[in-house]
Amino acid sequence: MNLIEDLRWRGLLAQSTDEAALLDSLKKPTTLYCGFDPTAPSLHAGNLVVLLVLRRFQLAGHNPIALVGGATGLVGDPSGKNEERTLNSTEIVEGWVNRIRTQVSSFLDFDAPKNPAQVVNNLDWTSPLSAIEFLRDIGKHFSVNQMLSKDSVSARLEGGGISYTEFSYQVLQSYDFLELYRRNNCTLQVGGSDQWGNIVAGLDLIRRVEQGSGHALTVPLLMKADGTKFGKTAGGSVWLDPEMTSPYAFFQFWLNSDDKDVINFLKVFSFKSHEEILELEKSHNENPGLREAHRALARELTSLVHSEETTQRVEAAARALFGQGELSELDEVTLASALAELPRTTISASEEIPTWVDLLAASGVVDSKSAARRIVKEGGAYLNNEKISGEDFRPSKTDFLCGKYAVLRKGKRDLAAVELA
RNA sequence: GGCGGGUUGCCCGAGCGGCCAAUGGGAGGGGACUGUAAAUCCCCCGGCUCUGCCUUCGAAGGUUCAAAUCCUUCACCCGCCA
Numbered sequence: 001m002n003l004i005e006d007l008r009w010r011g012l013l014a015q016s017t018d019e020a021a022l023l024d025s026l027k028k029p030t031t032l033y034c035g036f037d038p039t040a041p042s043l044h045a046g047n048l049v050v051l052l053v054l055r056r057f058q059l060a061g062h063n064p065i066a067l068v069g070g071a072t073g074l075v076g077d078p079s080g081k082n083e084e085r086t087l088n089s090t091e092i093v094e095g096w097v098n099r100i101r102t103q104v105s106s107f108l109d110f111d112a113p114k115n116p117a118q119v120v121n122n123l124d125w126t127s128p129l130s131a132i133e134f135l136r137d138i139g140k141h142f143s144v145n146q147m148l149s150k151d152s153v154s155a156r157l158e159g160g161g162i163s164y165t166e167f168s169y170q171v172l173q174s175y176d177f178l179e180l181y182r183r184n185n186c187t188l189q190v191g192g193s194d195q196w197g198n199i200v201a202g203l204d205l206i207r208r209v210e211q212g213s214g215h216a217l218t219v220p221l222l223m224k225a226d227g228t229k230f231g232k233t234a235g236g237s238v239w240l241d242p243e244m245t246s247p248y249a250f251f252q253f254w255l256n257s258d259d260k261d262v263i264n265f266l267k268v269f270s271f272k273s274h275e276e277i278l279e280l281e282k283s284h285n286e287n288p289g290l291r292e293a294h295r296a297l298a299r300e301l302t303s304l305v306h307s308e309e310t311t312q313r314v315e316a317a318a319r320a321l322f323g324q325g326e327l328s329e330l331d332e333v334t335l336a337s338a339l340a341e342l343p344r345t346t347i348s349a350s351e352e353i354p355t356w357v358d359l360l361a362a363s364g365v366v367d368s369k370s371a372a373r374r375i376v377k378e379g380g381a382y383l384n385n386e387k388i389s390g391e392d393f394r395p396s397k398t399d400f401l402c403g404k405y406a407v408l409r410k411g412k413r414d415l416a417a418v419e420l421a
Numbered sequence: 422g423g424c425g426g427g428u429u430g431c432c433c434g435a436g437c438g439g440c441c442a443a444u445g446g447g448a449g450g451g452g453a454c455u456g457u458a459a460a461u462c463c464c465c466c467g468g469c470u471c472u473g474c475c476u477u478c479g480a481a482g483g484u485u486c487a488a489a490u491c492c493u494u495c496a497c498c499c500g501c502c503a
Contacts, residue, residue, distance in 0.1 A: 225459090255458095259459065318457080375465095377451090
């Protein structure tokens with residue numbers, strides 16, 4: 001099975017330029033790229049879809065280039081947005097570029113002897129360009145009529161309007177493709193399906209300026225079975241940065257996938273073989289309660305994004321905290337490492353222990369003390385897995401396991417640790 | 422530049438002098454049922470030193486015993502005209 005067939009099987013093909021020509025060119029090692037704009041300090045789970053496609057291409061022997069949009073990130077892509085973006089300062093974007101560059105790098109192999117990956121920043125070739133050069137050398141090849149017809153632009157013309165800045169985005173992205181075509185003989189760009197217009201604009205530019213040809217491939221926007229956007233939880237986006245989404249939360253995110261989504265997610269994100277996935281699908285259908293597929297998904301992704309060692313730690317923590325066994329039966333080492341994965345507050349042993357409400361608010365599990373009180377009233381408050389009643393409840397020293405730790409819980413799975421120091 | 426319409430809690434959106442912390446929906450949260458799933462049902466959903474108090478309805482002033490609701494100015498958005 002070739003790469004394209006594999007991508008199709010996984011549901012990763014949305015659109016492509018002439019497939020026969022693309023297949024033909026992929027018979028030999030091809031240089032391809034995908035861009036990531038710095039719109040936040042970290043990439044999120046949704047970015048993983050296309051980032052892993054890049055990795056799939058490398059594993060199939062092609063040369064991937066990850067482009068970090070130091071320039072395009074300053075301008076803002078109108079695609080998929082119904083409102084103008086607020087511009088971020090150059091310092092902020094620069095900081096994000098560096099972080100995302102590092103992040104992206106961990107998914108690609110830069111030492112592959114035959115097809116090493118590269119990371120580039122489009123600011124490198126965009127910033128030396130003067131406005132006049134840009135208009136004469138690049139702008140001249142663009143027809144405003146065509147630019148207006150792009151979905152990303154026309155949607156905005158009908159809606160909230162679009163600034164000249166964002167209108168120009170497609171020109172910048174096209175120029176990136178041209179530049180990589182010239183420098184690296186990059187002939188394929190992949191991206192989310194919302195990028196189709198920008199990508200084919202690049203192909204047009206290459207054709208006009210260099211009389212060259214290239215290919216475009218987009219992956220579908222991943223949706224959950226219930227029709228909502230993938231990658232959001234109550235807390236917001238699921239980030240790849242462990243500071244922004246803890247590995248514990250990251251693992252839980254995958255583990256809590258909807259049954260109807262899990263096999264689909266395995267296809268999209270996992271590097272397991274088709275046979276392995278079909279096997280998991282079978283066992284999942286036979287006994288969904290076991291959640292083997294969920295676990296396999298969570299393990300693989302957490303290991304890939306963080307590390308195998310982290311996965312083991314995080315999974316052990318979840319086992320300890322969700323286990324049927326008594327928390328008090330855990331030894332101090334197990335308990336300490338499990339709690340290390342949770343948000344925590346430290347209180348002083350010499351002072352009076354605060355009330356449960358204060359502790360929970362301090363740990364950040366709830367937004368306010370009112371919310372904490374509400375939880376108690378509704379019967380969703382637990383100390384060391386025991387239900388608490390009464391807002392004024394105050395843990396005593398003996399509630400601290402191993403004399404040191406208390407586990408606060410809100411609802412079924414929102415946990416925090418209190419350490420007595 | 423002129424005329425008209427708008428700006429309400431996380432989002433959408435009622436309210437148009439007191440009965441307004443503000444109808445309704447969505448999102449979110451808790452409980453029950455389960456499998457740390459989905460669906461369903463019940464409850465909650467500004468804050469606090471919580472039978473009360475405080476801060477909110479674009480911003481700042483004003484009228485009034487009393488304003489999200491009336492007046493003035495400013496800012497931003499959306500139409501139509503120039």
